[in-house]
Amino acid sequence: xxxxxxxxxxKAKASTKDHVFPKSLYPAxxxxxxxxxxxVPCCKECNNSWSNDEAHFRNILALAGEPNDSRNELxxxxxxxxxxxxxxxxxxxxxxDACRLIEVDCKSKHMIFPGEDNRVIRIVKKIVRGxxxxxxxxxxxxxxxxxxxxxxxxxxxxxxxxxxxxxREPDIVEYxxxxxxxxxxxxxxxxxxxxxxTFVGIVKLHPCE
Ligand SMILES: [Zn+2]
Numbered sequence: 137x138x139x140x141x142x143x144x145x146x147k148a149k150a151s152t153k154d155h156v157f158p159k160s161l162y163p164a165x166x167x168x169x170x171x172x173x174x175x176v177p178c179c180k181e182c183n184n185s186w187s188n189d190e191a192h193f194r195n196i197l198a199l200a201g202e203p204n205d206s207r208n209e210l211x212x213x214x215x216x217x218x219x220x221x222x223x224x225x226x227x228x229x230x231x232x233d234a235c236r237l238i239e240v241d242c243k244s245k246h247m248i249f250p251g252e253d254n255r256v257i258r259i260v261k262k263i264v265r266g267x268x269x270x271x272x273x274x275x276x277x278x279x280x281x282x283x284x285x286x287x288x289x290x291x292x293x294x295x296x297x298x299x300x301x302x303x304r305e306p307d308i309v310e311y312x313x314x315x316x317x318x319x320x321x322x323x324x325x326x327x328x329x330x331x332x333x334t335f336v337g338i339v340k341l342h343p344c345e
Contacts, residue, residue, distance in 0.1 A: 140177045141177070141276070142177060142178050142179035142182055143177055143178060143266060143269035143275055143276055144176075144179075144182040144262070144266070144277075145179060145182055145276060146275065146276025147179075147276075148179035148180075148181060148182070149179060150177030150178055150179055151178075151179060152177075152178050152179070153175040153176065153177060153178060154175060154177075154178035154182070154266065155173055155175055156174040156175065156262075156263055156266035156267060156270060157174060157263060157304050157308070158193065158194060158259070159173070160190060160191060160194045161194055161197070161210070161308055161309065161329070162305070162308060163206055163209035163210040163214065164209070164213055164214075165206075165209055166206070166305060171303075171304055171305050172304075173304060174266070174267075174270055174304055176266045176269050176270055186258065186259060189256075189258055189259055190259055191218065191227065192253075192255050192256070193255065193260075194214075195215060195218075195227065195230070195231055196231070196234055196250050197250065197329050197330065197333060198210060198211050198215055198330075199231065199234075199248050200248050200250050200332075200333050201330075201333055202332060203330070204307055204330050204332065205307065206308055206330060207330040234248050234249075234253055235247070235248055236248075236249065249286075250286055250333065250335075251285050251335075257284050257285075258279070260327065260337060261279055261282040261337070262279075263327060263337075264325050264327070264339060265277040265279065265282060267311065267313065267325065268323060268339060271300075271313065273313075273315055273322075273323050273339075278343070281322075281340050281342070281343055282337060282338070282340070283337070283338045284336070284337045285335065285336055286334070286335055287334035287335060287336045291326065296312055296326070298314065299312035299313060299314045299324075300313050300314065307330065307331055308330065309327065309328065309329050310328050311327040312326045313325045313326075320340055320342060321339070321340060322339040322340060323338075324338055325337035325338075325339075
């Protein structure tokens with residue numbers, strides 16, 4: 137009997153499946169889609185450890201930048217509903233805490249910085265680790281080996297063409313990756329949510345400082 141280990145910690149026996157891209161990112165219109173949701177084997181402890189942060193991650197992504205149709209549907213259904221649940225007060229407070237007042241052209245604007253939100257970054261790291269397992273690149277990748285930030289500059293098209301491409305519904309999430317194995321870097325990832333917010337992820341051969 138082969139025992140399947142957790143894709144994230146690589147130690148505990150996998151007793152459940154983790155949705156690499158949180159289920160909560162998909163609006164109802166996507167339920168009949170033929171694009172398979174990506175799952176990896178996972179232990180209960182890892183799975184439970186980020187369930188709370190996944191809801192926050194979705195809310196922050198939904199608020200960052202210009203919305204597309206999938207994001208609008210998500211906002212009007214799942215997210216609005218979540219604001220009526222019993223932990224709504226905390227969820228809304230979390231969003232308020234993430235907002236910062238910024239002066240733009242002498243006007244004050246509320247802005248959100250997903251790259252500076254530890255809980256958002258942790259979920260993106262989890263996604264990179266899950267994808268690394270799924271594509272049989274490296275498993276299990278410890279969280280401490282992953283570096284993630286929001287992509288702030290356009291990536292040259294020539295460079296992107298050299299990377300492997302995949303998606304789980306392009307208007308929800310698409311990603312590119314490349315195995316590097318040089319200069320302490322194991323692999324590089326670009327993950328774009330709702331066609332507008334891109335994270336860059338680096339899996340290092342050694343723990344981050
Ligand atoms: Zn685990």
